[in-house]
Amino acid sequence: MTDSAAPARPAHTIAITSAAPQAPTRPAGPAPTTGPWRLATLMAAPHRLGFFLAMLVLMAASAWWLLVQEDRIHGWFGLGYAVSPTLTHATVMVLGFMPLFFSGFLFTAGPRWLNVPPYATRLLVGPLGLQAMGWMFWLAGAHLAASLALLGLALACAGLGWMYLLFWRLLGASRVNDRVHATAVGIGGIVGTLCLAGTGLAMLQGQDQLALALVRTALWGFIVVTYVAVAHRMIPFFTSGALPLIEVWRPLWVLWLMLGAAAFEVLTIWVDFAAPGASAWPFWTVAVILVELAAGGVLLWLAVVWGLVQSLKIRLLAMLHVGFAWLGVALLWSAASQTLWLATGRPVLGLGALGGWGWGCVR
Incomplete structure (x- = not known):
């Protein structure tokens, strides 16, 4: 058979174009907000509403505390108190604005963690609005009437419980x-709601010291527990994304250690509350010192392992890492404070550890 007798092959045409290949397009996100700010902007996402209300409560609480301090120094306002200012301040600073900040994160990142559809922001207006309104009543009632303060506490508690029911x-x-x-x-969240309800019941019975113990329990059993759970999940993730040389390392034993430290601090609150005197059980104080030294040291080591030094080059990342490191610093500070107290019989460092944790870590 000759070449001329062979069947002709079908022709294949190849389209040639100068255009570069295009990557698949991403789904379009919400359009950026333009023009003047409107109240409806808060409804665009859960974190906008939660953060806005949290800032309102924080600013109101800060302005109120400034007035209290000025009145103590100069007596300009002649403020009267229906509720102890110490209890008023402690309660709003622990259980007031922080849960509202949490809401903005939990209802934005939480559905992604759990792979479930998120709530529409309008469904959060009720629980978040109750909390914000309740804390305004709480601050006003601290001077006007204890019944108004208790009403505010009840509203805030209802809003907090509703919020965590949704979660x-x-x-x-x-x-x-x-x-x-x-x-x-x-x-x-359950611990925080129960502590807030218990604070109101303790106030009804005139037991301010019990109410303060419940507020401190909420600090460690609610605020710290939430913080360390989120930190364990998010800090290594964010760090490895921004600093590729840092691997994601978050074994569960680290989370159990942090949660265990928080639970131990809750235990110390109630042991101290039950003690007949500040120096009644020195051996318990020694045990607390040893546990806080160990936990604080491990947490600082963990902060370094997670890339504390490397993160300082990126401001947002550094904020997360430095805040987490303050948890370890606060525990070491508390251990040093109690050691000096045993040695001198005086609270040399006072509430510095609590302030270091509150403002250095959470804020």
């Missing part, structure tokens, strides 16, 4: 395997 509904709808961090956050 637990997300947990119940999730089918992902890793729900450890979200569960820890949810349990912390």
